[in-house]
Amino acid sequence: MSALAAAPVLVPLATVALTTLTGRRPAMQQALSFAGVLAFLVSAVALVYLAATDQPAQSAFGGWAAPYGIEFHLDRTGAALVLITALMGTASLLFLASDADPGPRHPLLLPLVHGVLAGVGGAFSTADLFNLYVWFEVMLICALGLFAIGGRLDQLDASFKYLVLNLLGTLLLLMAVAAIYGATGHLNFGALAQAAPALPTGLTIVLLTALLLAFLIKAGSFPLYAWLPASYHTLPAPVLALFAGLLTKVGVYAVLRTVGDVFAPSPALLLEALGWVAAATMLFGVLGAAYHWDIRRILAFHIVSQIGYILLAIALSGAAGNTATLFYTVHHIIVKANLFLIAAMIWRLTGSYDLRCIGGLYKLRPVLAVLFLIPALSLVGVPPLSGFWAKLLVLEEALAQGQYVWTAIALIVSVLTLYSMMKIWMEAFWKSHPDEQWQPPVKTRLAPAWTATLGLAAITLAISLNPQPLLAYAQAAARTLGG
């Protein structure tokens, strides 16, 4: 099966072209954008079906066979993440149709969003190290466009910081790819996996360290996460939710692919270091969140903190660790994006993202209060929500390997996460509005926003109440990985 393997890139790229051409006709552009993302969703479902029936879609472009040509290969891990990408694209484009902080409508907004989807889809499908670098660049360029498109001073400031730190990561990635090519003579994942055991251990550690440093900058892990909380909160809400859900997770996926698949079994020294990096990422992310009162900045720091859990699962390695990684990533993307979208609805109803200036929403919209609790408590890991199962998988494996310090840090961070989530809930929903004259807005157009957030919450609940299908899928995915 060849054509379908390129769909995660071709469909969004075609949508980019069509929506750019129809930039002057907003209604038609909107319709084309929805059609594009639905086509992406359908092809992603087909890819998951093929991967789950052990006929993964793959394609070697230009007819050059595996070690020479660029290859796309969607195993269970890649296909599942492509499906989540398509789901996130659908949710945030749907949310864009509401009036909850959608930002000014620029004719290039929709093409750039689809460009990000193409970059993410390409990174999840490719089986070539240099090609992975190219998709990181596609994501970076489209993301920079989305940052600067509003033209506010704080957005320019944020895009400058995002640009400098991410570009450093990209250049490091490029040099690491060059060094790996120089040492092994291969770029294809399959060929690299065969060549890797022949390398001396010291050389492997040096090469992998350079590569992982680059990926960890992209993933926003300690101590390289400064670009993330400095920039994310300046984005319009639907784009912010898309970035929060997907971009850092591509970095995490790249770490999983190198450590857990291509170079598996990785040197123990490297995994040990990755585990400590993960623990520090969790802790410092959640401490940053505890300080802030702007909902978006609290949630941005929680992205960093949750990245730590996923990296911890990767560091535990082996089949159990890889299973936990995939389960945690899928759960986390849905929950995180949903939290940002609900924050935008809070903004629409109360007028601010600053928790000190808002309140009284429980009386006004009790359903929204309950809706917020579903992803918030899932993020914390309260049973029986999806976050509980994800954390259980990670911590069970950590305890089985005798990593008591990492387990203790993870549990403390959970408590601090609960503090942050309860802070948002108490301040935004429970306490009365600080301004007694405050009146809720009369006319809102929140129906698309409700649809998107309720849909994502329904997926979270489905994973929570019936985790077995996803768990079985993740276990099968881990078996096809090299670890």
Place this chain on the structure above:
Amino acid sequence: MTAVLAFSVFVTVTVGLYLTMSRDTFRCVIGLAVLGAAANLVLFAAGRLGSVSPAVVPVGETVLRDAANPLPQALVLTAIVIGFALLCYSLVLVLRLIRDARSDDALSLRHAEPIPDDPVKPPAAAPGCDVRWPPREGSS
């Protein structure tokens, strides 16, 4: 030959990093461009230096002998194109930023993350730098 290339990579990386760490935002962007050139040199060196023959099969032969490895050259070309696009973007961004912020000092770039007045409490967003509420009519 390899030693000369390695030394030039060393010099380029040093210059690039020095400029990137400058407080002057424009120099920072130029430094990134220089670092990009260093990355391209590393990529080029990954294909081994030595042969000067072009990677073309001569007439009457079926096998390529003593030729340069064409793959790193293709990779460098890709990286140059991407790097050029990013350089153009970053130059426009930094010029616009210097114009709007009336400063090219990186330490004064505190618009997205304002410095708090209070030693304990976090700051509110600076006026004019956050989303406005209520949203303007028809701005969706």
